[in-house]
Amino acid sequence: MSAARPADRSAVDDKPVRAARVQDPEGVKRDILAVARKEFSRKGFSGARVDQIAAATRTSKRMIYYYFGDKERLYIAVLEDVYGGIRELEKTLELDGLDPIQALTTLVAFTFDYQNANVDFVRLIMNENIHDAAHLKRSRVIQKMNAGAIDGLARIITRGQKAGVFRKPLDPIGLHMTISALSFFNVSNRATFSAIFKTDMETPAALAVRRAQVIDTVLRYARP
Amino acid sequence: MSAARPADRSAVDDKPVRAARVQDPEGVKRDILAVARKEFSRKGFSGARVDQIAAATRTSKRMIYYYFGDKERLYIAVLEDVYGGIRELEKTLELDGLDPIQALTTLVAFTFDYQNANVDFVRLIMNENIHDAAHLKRSRVIQKMNAGAIDGLARIITRGQKAGVFRKPLDPIGLHMTISALSFFNVSNRATFSAIFKTDMETPAALAVRRAQVIDTVLRYARP
DNA sequence: TGGTCAATGAACTAACCAGTACATCGGCAC
DNA sequence: GTGCCGATGTACTGGTTAGTTCATTGACCA
Numbered sequence A, B: 001m002s003a004a005r006p007a008d009r010s011a012v013d014d015k016p017v018r019a020a021r022v023q024d025p026e027g028v029k030r031d032i033l034a035v036a037r038k039e040f041s042r043k044g045f046s047g048a049r050v051d052q053i054a055a056a057t058r059t060s061k062r063m064i065y066y067y068f069g070d071k072e073r074l075y076i077a078v079l080e081d082v083y084g085g086i087r088e089l090e091k092t093l094e095l096d097g098l099d100p101i102q103a104l105t106t107l108v109a110f111t112f113d114y115q116n117a118n119v120d121f122v123r124l125i126m127n128e129n130i131h132d133a134a135h136l137k138r139s140r141v142i143q144k145m146n147a148g149a150i151d152g153l154a155r156i157i158t159r160g161q162k163a164g165v166f167r168k169p170l171d172p173i174g175l176h177m178t179i180s181a182l183s184f185f186n187v188s189n190r191a192t193f194s195a196i197f198k199t200d201m202e203t204p205a206a207l208a209v210r211r212a213q214v215i216d217t218v219l220r221y222a223r224p
Numbered sequence C: 001t002g003g004t005c006a007a008t009g010a011a012c013t014a015a016c017c018a019g020t021a022c023a024t025c026g027g028c029a030c
Numbered sequence D: 001g002t003g004c005c006g007a008t009g010t011a012c013t014g015g016t017t018a019g020t021t022c023a024t025t026g027a028c029c030a
Helices: A025-047 A050-056 A061-068 A071-091 A100-117 A119-130 A140-162 A172-188 A190-197 A204-222 B025-047 B050-056 B061-068 B071-091 B100-117 B119-130 B140-162 B172-188 B190-197 B204-222
Strands: none
Touching (some): A025 A050, A025 A071, A025 B025, A025 B119, A050 A071, A071 A140, A119 A172, A119 B025, A119 B119, A119 B190, A140 A172, A140 B190, A172 A190, A172 A204, A172 B204, A190 B119, A190 B140, A190 B172, A204 B172, A204 B204, B050 B061, B050 B071, B061 B071, B071 B100, B071 B119, B100 B140, B100 B172, B100 B204, B119 B172, B140 B172, B172 B190
16 A cells, blocks of 8 residues: 555656646545535535535545635535536527427426436525525626526527417516426425325436426417 | 512403413413524524524523424424415315316415415425425324315316316326426525526516416416 | 645634523412 | 422533644655
8 A cells, every 4th residue: 555656657758647646636626516515405504514525525624624715615616516517508409400399398308307317406506595595696607607598598489489489478587487497396395295295206207297297388388 | 670560460350361471381382483483494404593593582492492392393393383374274265166267276376475475484395305304204294284285276177177178187286286386486496596687576566477477377287 | 855835634622502400480279 | 378380591511513723745846
């Protein structure tokens, strides 16, 4: 164990090998962020324990404070990281190339699937809402990312109205809210809902059914 | 100040005056419950502080432990108290007397209004979901109350289908989920949503618009 | 080859917070 | 009026937890 010397990397090739991560600050940060995301999304801000995050990391508590300052700033970093994910993906959908009905269907399906596949994301937002979005309000980054989502939807609506397949007054924000609500709730309230109604909402079958219902609901609302 | 003696109540009428609350255990319990509800719904289970609840009470921390045992049992008591409210009210709607469309409209409107008027209720459920419904699962009371809600909706659906105003396969649980999701989200995600989209979702005008949208969404989904 | 600085480890601390010990008070039954 | 018991106040404690102190390591550059 004690034989492996760290600095033997640039013995032969001393150019692009790029520090063979004997030390790897970026990696450490990403590691902390990933672990913190889990802990915060499972327990909420107050419920999460810095010591537990540290323990699940390949580094130490000392490093968390070194890179992120304090618990709250770590939490905000997690939040920004997570919000970045969905909007980034959303851009790859190329909705402007599809006909309006197809575009809307794709967007709803994507939102539903994404939220479902990213429970952490959903839970962090729930937690944020319990704290009146106190942290999110402070992050310009996040607000910018999300506001863009409305523009895409608005373009779909306009095209659909011109083609006569969508009703005439159709508020993009309202529609976005409906799409979000139906996708979000399916994940956010899964625990209480299935505890009460004894239905397993996580099986592929149940998800497929619900997904179809959600798409149908949105399309019926958008049509003339 | 020190002149007011407590026991001067039954001087004249010693029958039904009902202990002039020199000591009032039930009142104290209700007081604690009300304060705890606020604290838990604002901060979540872990974020809430027993000391703060005690301070906002007209009694002391000692009494909280005397009546409720510990923080968790106090939390469960709050949860049961709050869940009781909505189902109790729902019963007063007399939906079976209305024609199916009217009945469904009324139910959706009621749900939307109730959730909107009871932010505490919504937040407690969010918190419960963050903890995987750990507490709710333990409460038979709550599960019973809610399961009943589906029956009412199922009756409306059946009547509507017979009258030909609702589509033929129409899953009550799915429809209930849609109604809940749209009503719930409007309150639960208000903070993050309005932070991002800069819309105030709490003005009477905004609420009225959204309320109409939600009713419309549900009805369009239910119709053939 | 020694100086410098980012990166890191281990142990510590001060505050906080759920829960308790102990003593007391006051209404009610007899 | 005395004894009992539910109800209550005050002050404390033991464990937990965010954040810190101090010392060290190793890479890189001059």
